Amino acid sequence: MVDAATETVTVTDVDSLTETWERVRRRLRAELGEDVFSSWFGRLEIASYVDGVAYLTVPTRFLKSWLEAHYAERLRVNCMAELPGCNGVMLSVRQVARDASVAPRAEAVLRGRPAMAAAPAPAEPGKPAGSGAAPQAGEAEMVDACGATLDRRMSFQSFVVGKSNQLAFAAAERIAAAPAGQSPYNPLYLHAGVGLGKTHLLQAIAQEARNQGKRVAYFTADRFMYGFVAALKSQTALAFKEKLRGIDLLVVDDVQFIQGKSIQQEFGHTINALLDAGKQIVVAGDRLAGELEALDERIRSRLGGGLVVEVGELDETLRATILSSRLATLQNAHPNFQVSPDVVAYVSRVVATNGRDLDGAANRLLAHATLSGQLVTLETAEAAIRDLVRTREPRRVKIEDIQKLVATRYNVSRADILSERRTAAVVKPRQIAMYLSKALTPRSLPEIGRRFGGRDHTTVLHAVRKIEKAISEDRSLHEEVDLLKRMLQE
Structure with a gap:
């Protein structure tokens, strides 16, 4: 403790x-x-x-x-x-x-600064379920055991299921429906990029479990950190810890943002205490637990020891379904707002980043139609969403993907690349994989070294410099490395 x-x-x-x-x-x-x-x-x-x-x-x-x-x-x-x-x-x-x-x-x-009030926030844009209705006036709020208000619009019923998220959805439903202490998947760790529906699934789990009478605590990473720091400063840390350990289900979103040695230690103690007591834990992050280098190794090990499910990128069919759902919601509020199937197909094809950008595209189409009084055509749609297409993020490349691709390309195993073997047949692919990891990921040299069998950062730096020199002198190697880059980024 x-x-x-x-x-x-x-x-x-x-x-x-x-x-x-x-x-x-x-x-x-x-x-x-x-x-x-x-x-x-x-x-x-x-x-x-x-x-x-x-x-x-x-x-x-x-x-x-x-x-x-x-x-x-x-x-x-x-x-x-x-x-x-x-x-x-x-x-x-x-x-x-x-x-x-x-x-x-x-x-x-905030040390005495007044809390800043804001209007109740809408459902987070672009989650694959933005079509749910907002709570009606006078309807009781859904609040978890620690006082956080849950968003009723993020339910299982409003989640749009496709190939990329059907496993995560099924696991979430099973956990939410399981009697307290009897879930077969504990902990559940969901990981995905921005705007692919992690928060929606976590909210849906929390709400369904609460409806069944379970004691639920739902935290974003920042709220957990704020709560712990506040408890320490107000000398109520023991009560804070005991309250967490008395729940049936702990849900934590964006775990990659939990920072600070003491806060991570308390988070780890909480996870251990709940798991040992048979309580359910559901956590979401932006990548595999093992890749969360800033998180304590013991926490990563605990999260990776349960059911780990990736919420995949939205394919074109799923994007079209999500966009149609969002447009239908807007059309209920604006009966004269109409979008043809051709426009829906175009937008879902070119806005290929995430659900939040799809929500932004729908809002831009509505703004154009209501402000200009004109019909939404392919031409006007193209102009309205131009910035969303231009700011598309490249595919997030993982070091594991780099290692697998390079190993396959050079007919060695990934285990060879991570091993201590120093034969020419292994050293060259290893150095190329290190070079690509530095070029295509935001990882630091020490982080890359750890992912390559616990090597020192100087080894990674030597490999990067050697491959940089080699591709500047060898045209065929330059083209080969470029091909690997394109394959990883497509």
Whole structure:
């Protein structure tokens, strides 16, 4: 257990933090230009700076999703440049005052600054189930055991199932329906890129389990961290821990963002205590648990020891179904808004990133139709969603995929590449795989070294430099490596 008295939490002085944040804003404005800055960063604020993490807030889920998808690295780099000791950035939506978790968070983490109220956020755009109806006035809120409000629109009934997510959906339904302590899959770890439906499935599990009378705690990574820091500062850490250990189901989203040694230790203790007691745990991250290098190794091992399911990328058929569902919802509110099947087919073909961008495309089509008073045609649709097509993210390349492809290409095994063997037939593919890992992934040299059998970062650097020199001198090797890059990115 973590002793609250020994926990160290560093919060920058409010006035100093405000001045520092203004410098970050000036850097962003200079890099991106006034138009982009005003559109996406004008309402971004800093709430606190704790344990080397800058906690930033925005008023809507859509804005949070967009910044995470398109500007996360730029935000991180600029905050690290201005905040001493900064090693990460956390984005969250500013909560409404009636959220029971806001008061302790604002009091403990924001150091007396008033909580910032915002209108109730809509369903997160682009989740493969955005067609559900919002709760009606007077309808009782669905709240978990720790006071978080669950979004009724993210239910199993509104989730759009396709080939890429049917296994994850089936596992989620089975866990939600299982009697307390009798789930066959524990823990369940879901992983996927941005906007593919992880949050929707986690919310659906939490809601269905709660409907069956189970005690459920649903956390995003930032809310878990806020809650723990607040409990430490208010000297209620023991009560916080005991409350978590008294639940039937723990659901944690975006686990990759849990930072801080003490917070990770407490998270690990909580997981162990719940699993040992036969309680269900469901966790989601943006990649395989073993690839979460910033997360404690014991946590990664626990998560990887259960059922691990990837929520795959949306194929064109599933994208068309999701887009049609979203458009149908908009048409209910705007009866004159009509979109032809040809436009739906076009948009679902070219907007191939994730569900959130599909939601953005639907909103752009609606805006064009209502503001211009014209019908939505293929030509107008192309103009309306041009920025979504232009900002498509490349396929996320994994080191494991690189190792497998290179091994197949050079007729060796992946185990050979990870081994200590130093024959020419193995060394060359290993060095090429290291070079591609550095070129195509955001991993650092030490991280790459660990993924290649625990090698030192200097070994990786030597391999990268050697292949760079070789491809500059050998045309055939240059073409061969380019081919591997294209195969990995397609």
